[in-house]
Amino acid sequence: MMASKGDDALAVLALLLTLNKRVRKKREKWCKDWILKRKSYSHVNLLNEFKFEPKDFQNYLRMDEKTYLKLLSLVSPFIIKKDTVMRKSISPHQRLTATLRFLATGRSYEDLKYSTIISPQALGKIIPETCDALYKVLRKQYLKFPKCQEDWKEIADLFEARWNFPHCLGAIDGKHIDIILPAGSGSEFFNYKGRHSMVLLGIANAKYQFILADFGTNGRISDGGVLQNTKFFEMLTKGDLRIPTEEYVKGNGRNLPYVFVADDAFALRSDMMKPFRQADLNSNEKKIFNYRLSRARRIIENTFGILAARFRIFHTQINVEPENIIKIVMAAVVLHNFLIENSPKSYAPKQCVQEENADGTVINYGYNTQNSSMENLEQRNPGNINDTAKNVRENFMYYFNHEGSVPWQNNYIN
Template sequence: MKREHSSHINLVNELKFAPKDWHNYLRMIEETYLKLLSMITPLIKNQDTVMPKAVSPHERLTTTLRFLATGRSYENLEFTTIISPQALGVIIPETCEAIYKVLRQDYFKFPQTEDEWKNVAKHFENRWNFPHCLGAIDGKHIDIIPPSGSGSYFYNYKGRHSMVLLAIVDARYQFIMCSFGVNGRISDGGVLQTTTFYDKLQKHQLSIPSDEPIKGSSKILPYVFLADDAFALRTDMIKPYRQADLNSRERNIYNYRVSRARRIVENAFGILASRFRIYKTQINLEPKNIDKVVMASCALHNFLMSSSNSYSSAECFDHENLEDGTITSGLTSHDSNMEPLYRRNSGNNATAAKNVREQYVHYFNNEGSVPWQDNFIP
């Protein structure tokens, strides 16, 4: 009954006079918060009844953002929000679901046409000197407290319980696809095969452009996704050579160019984990609600990358010194509970896939070379 006068909302009102603290509390500036609140209010507003006054959209959203930002338990949040853990167990998943719903159309778009894919590739070429790149793909194990009676269903190779987040990131550090929910026990090499994305990729239903010449060159190359050793080599998915196969300068150059463009996905996960510290905990919710939390945080990441410069400062990203070949690391997920997918043995990849990789090796060592690349190889 005293929630209106005693909850964290009074603190939020005071933080309007301390913008840095406001940003630290809710992970966004006030202007961006008000924009999000106006978008989400129709989905989370409840009518007052003769019972105690309904929890307002403002309270619901600030509480949910604080939960994502801190990873605190419902029991802990009860003392600042003056909302019971039982009610929080309904409010927070509902608000996360609403966040994803309102943001996915404009801030979480998956390319649907050849022109949209080519636009993704254009950004990679302009920003990372990598032509025909459709995105960098990676996956992370998200630590959870397993549901009662689940046994070893979520038990992963690290001896922990997890669910897997698979993501594709564009050249601007934003997610263009996230698939979440595979239990950690599934072999990491098989995670991709469980996704709708992979099914459509196999059936050629993604409208990926056909092979065509690189801009300013007669070299014809396919459009590809960039991956690492957790994924199999394919004609539409290339990855670096293993250390044992780096037997030439040309392959080292190729590895540098692939790794340079792939670093964006590590930085994206790093920003996500540092801004939403729920990823530094073992998430203790029902699996269906963990899905809502994870997808909402990924949508918020894209929204804030697009709307607020304060969300991701220059220190978040890897930086290269083109003169001496040193790299200053930005944020990564290494200090969170996000574990990488297990690096698997590449096995006998199809000849066609190997040929595609060799074509990129040739391109990066000839007409596609950049002046500084020799500084970054052994």
Template sequence: MSSADDDALAVLGLLIILKNKNKKNIRKEWCKEWLKKRKMYSHVNLFTELKIVSKDWHNYLRMSEQIYLNLLSLVSPLIRRKDTVMRNAISPHERLTATLRFLATGRSYEDLKFSTIISPQALSSIIPDTCETLFKVLCPDFLKFPNTEQDWKNIAEKFEKRWNFPHCLGAIDGKHVSIALPPGCGSEFYNYKNRHSMVLMAIVDAQYKFILCDFGTNGRISDGGVLRNTVFFEKLQDSKLNIPAAELVKNSNRSLPYVFVADDAFPLRTDMIKPFRQADLNAYEKKIYNYRVSRARRIVENAFGILASRFRIFHTEINIEPKNIDSVVMASCALHNYLTETNQANYSPPEILDREIFDNGTIIQGVTSADSDMIDLDRRHQGNITNAAKKTREDFMNYFVNEGQVPWQDNFIR
């Protein structure tokens, strides 16, 4: 074969390759036949039977029928889509139940399609959109951040009444939310727990409700860095949160500032206190102080535990785009507050919380205690602490061992 023939064959092969490359994939069918029978096979048909046993309805959607119908009325105007000449739109009822089931189980879109009879491609759009809508409609009433001094004082009063901790504005902590590694991200989300995550930073009140949720910092950032990345911390430093000034504690002549309680992963400040390090527990007063701070701070751990036990998506590697993970997490936090306030008896009954016997302070551990994936403390260091911050901690310590003591506190120190 001559060189001219070789060149001709090479050109012909190149043309064939280019033709196949530019050829569009022709869809064999627009929609699978069984997906067209959603009215017949969809899980929404199951709800007629679930109404008979309210507990089953609650287990399926994590809420009662009445609470669900109220939620549906709130989101329907924003998630309803118009029918077209080609096909009928997926109803708000189907969109919301698919989303709640996704949050409750952590199942993949591919798995969820068999019960919802909705394609994974449609679910990948429906679920993030519905989550975004849930947060939008619930946030104004159920995830409100305190704006006035009286708002903060109302929170502090509940901490003092429920947990014997005066002038406490909330418990702060962070939770690593595991994610599947997004393409091309390398080690950006790789944390010291040897997996990929994004961090949910939250403040919780005395009733296990989120006051503030900040999500999105990648898991590689240090714990102190996570806090510094929040708008909350920026405003805290600039004194723009309308936090009340220090004042006398009830039934005491002692003036104490209003503070947040945190663990050793966070900085010690005049407005944020944390326990003494284990190595520094060389005095009775410090041990009592640590017990009292930990007693108030564990509320945030319980809140994360309830969230994870009710919405099992937090027990999986969330395998969706990072921008959509934000919608999923924030919607779950808003739903947590919504259900805690409207349906607490079923959503967070006493048996799933750490309970305390008030005549002796004994804590009965709830089932949620191990569910939270909290920030690790082993790598923390003291850093630079101001004298004013140290004095604030000492003032609370002195209060707890004097007029602010509780009868059982000596039973919990060694």
């Protein structure tokens, strides 16, 4: 009796199932035994010991215990996870300390797993999620962009009091942040230094805090075009920033506008001052202007320097997806501002910044971006500069050489 077609199909299916069972690998366990012992081996146990060694605690997480507990209370509601029937969740404390250690050291997920006792796959989710939460929690209070003329004047008053530059709204600069080329990106992130990068543009106030950070422009964009790609520049050119109109400098009769200070990577504008080129320094008055501008402008260099010194992720080529790089960098920026405000003595002591003596001489303790992988924006050809911008710079130059002069400035014109 001949078998039916249905019987043949069933026989073939049974054979395939049998073969599949034979070649199927034995299922691996879902988690390594030593990772299951996180409670015993995790670095949080070491942190408990550091409570008796405050300096070690500060060095490990870049903040003292009191500041850390404040940060943990702020971010915990956004990173807490529920336990399941299969396993206990990784606590906010473990998530935050792993993230802070990643930022502080720049170590890979694979390396970090041995101290955190968290798998690289889990860290690849936990760290970007926690960075995103840090940025969302801290940005409103610790990355505040001025909203009115009074806010701008408060910044300008402190620049004048500390750095003798009136009507300064902030120091602006940008840095290339090295990254590992993402798969399929081609030359999108390839910069003029022959490396792959994304650009962090920052504006700092006189207290070494960012008032604006714009990150994400790929390194292939010309450095002169980095500023133009920002929402800040769009609002600046449209006059939507509510910047005060020009007025008399306090204590004398000179009428000067409010401006940002920058280096030669940026174009001279009536609202943005940059130094005279070296080839044009044909008078002591111009040299004094450059010196006085550099005193205010170096604030942003110091700000980047502190950021890179405390978060050594900026000494590496960041090796994650671009959208996660943005989360990591912006978390470091808001943490910088948070720590300047809440833990200045341990995070940014005097040794972290360029200190100035009474005679104007500057002591540099070495905290600068040259010790990191951050690259400066390339100096650009000035092109055509409108007469209004030139006149503004001339007016500031005249002020610095006359009623606004300081006793020590002539020591820096040679």
